[in-house]
Amino acid sequence: MIINPExxxxxxxxxxxxxxxxxxxxxxxxxxxxxxxxxxxxxNLVTLAPGSCSALRHWHTRQDEFIYVLEGEVTLVTNEGAxxxxxxMMAGFPAGEDNGHHLVNRSQAAVVYLEIGDxxxxxxxxxxxxxxxxxxxxxxxxxxxxxxTLYES
Amino acid sequence: MIINPExxxxxxxxxxxxxxxxxxxxxxxxxxxxxxxxxxxxxNLVTLAPGSCSALRHWHTRQDEFIYVLEGEVTLVTNEGAxxxxxxMMAGFPAGEDNGHHLVNRSQAAVVYLEIGDxxxxxxxxxxxxxxxxxxxxxxxxxxxxxxTLYES
Numbered sequence: 001m002i003i004n005p006e007x008x009x010x011x012x013x014x015x016x017x018x019x020x021x022x023x024x025x026x027x028x029x030x031x032x033x034x035x036x037x038x039x040x041x042x043x044n045l046v047t048l049a050p051g052s053c054s055a056l057r058h059w060h061t062r063q064d065e066f067i068y069v070l071e072g073e074v075t076l077v078t079n080e081g082a083x084x085x086x087x088x089m090m091a092g093f094p095a096g097e098d099n100g101h102h103l104v105n106r107s108q109a110a111v112v113y114l115e116i117g118d119x120x121x122x123x124x125x126x127x128x129x130x131x132x133x134x135x136x137x138x139x140x141x142x143x144x145x146x147x148x149t150l151y152e153s
Numbered sequence: 154m155i156i157n158p159e160x161x162x163x164x165x166x167x168x169x170x171x172x173x174x175x176x177x178x179x180x181x182x183x184x185x186x187x188x189x190x191x192x193x194x195x196x197n198l199v200t201l202a203p204g205s206c207s208a209l210r211h212w213h214t215r216q217d218e219f220i221y222v223l224e225g226e227v228t229l230v231t232n233e234g235a236x237x238x239x240x241x242m243m244a245g246f247p248a249g250e251d252n253g254h255h256l257v258n259r260s261q262a263a264v265v266y267l268e269i270g271d272x273x274x275x276x277x278x279x280x281x282x283x284x285x286x287x288x289x290x291x292x293x294x295x296x297x298x299x300x301x302t303l304y305e306s
Contacts, residue, residue: 002229002236002244036245038217040271041194043245064191068221068267070241076155083155088223091155092189092196114221116269118193 001036005045008035015141016056017151020130026052026105033116041118048074048111054103056130062123065093065115067103072111075104095120100128154189158198161188168294169209170304173283179205179258186269194271201227201264207256209283215276218246218268220256225264228257248273253281 008030014021026049033043048054054067057077068090076083076091078101085091085103093101105111125134125141135142143151161183167174179202186196201207207220210230221243229236229244231254238244238256246254258264278287278294288295296304 001246002238002242005243032243033217033219033245036219037247037250038219038245040217040248040273041219041269043219043221043243043269064186064193066186066189066191066194066196066269068196085155089155090158090185090196092186092191093154094190095193097190114267116194116196116219118271120193 003032003035005030005032008032008045015143017132017143020056020132023053023056026050027054039119041116044115045070046113046115048072048103048105048113050105050108050110052105054113054115056127056132057100057102058125058127058134059093059098059100060095060117060123060125062095062120063118064095065117067091067116068114070112070114072105072109073107074111074113075106077102077104095123098126100126156185156188158183158185161185161198168296170285170296173209173285176206176209179203180207192272194269197268199266199268201225201256201258201266203258203261203263205258207266207268209280209285210253210255211278211280211287212246212251212253213248213270213276213278215248215273216271217248218270220244220269221267223265223267225258225262226260227264227266228259230255230257248276251279253279 011029014024028047030045032045069085074085079099123136131145133144164182167177181200183198185198222238227238232252276289284298286297
């Protein structure tokens, strides 16, 4: 089925603990894959306002990720440093590769990209720059400090 | 890792039996997800020359599919008939939904799109318009007539 993103709700919420929420304040996701009824992977159309991040820098143990830049100029930060991506550029982040990544909009204009990720069970997300760990459970992500203690939500 | 599609080989082959090969002669795929080392789903950057199809009209029993149009004007054919997709338009095809789909380039210019599909095991592809069935096996797709007899390859 054809998906018109104008008919897909904007999601601006985050599961991050309070101290990290401001980093993704300018992030708007439209779950266009879910809107089409897909279950095996997600496809989101994401807009980042200037100053906003896609996520904290992280990598997944079991889930693959891929992004394709549609509009604007966005900075990809990995262990290799900062690299600028322009429309038509793309990047993939294989499961289990210990190289934290995120996108940061350091420009003065909105950035729009597609993000794709699968839903393999028993996934974990690791955050090299922050005192945060995430573990997938049947009830959603469980976020803890690196010592395993829960965040107050 | 950033993927430059110029460094990803063009794939123009098809597993279709001889009598169907001409329909996808003008189709060029770059497996950009594989190039990034992804295993859970595939992302292909596909170019269709005028007159070419993405595939025979089909649907999958277990694998989800999603497409996003980047350049040109392409015709999506489903049980609902023909619908024209322009750049920035997208469509998803959930596993198990008995509604064959394919993209046909009925324009005079090249069409470029992203296609995403997962790799759930024990998948089958059904082709409502052709005497063809496809079943995934450990060694790849097995193509048969609808009565189960193999095609000569």
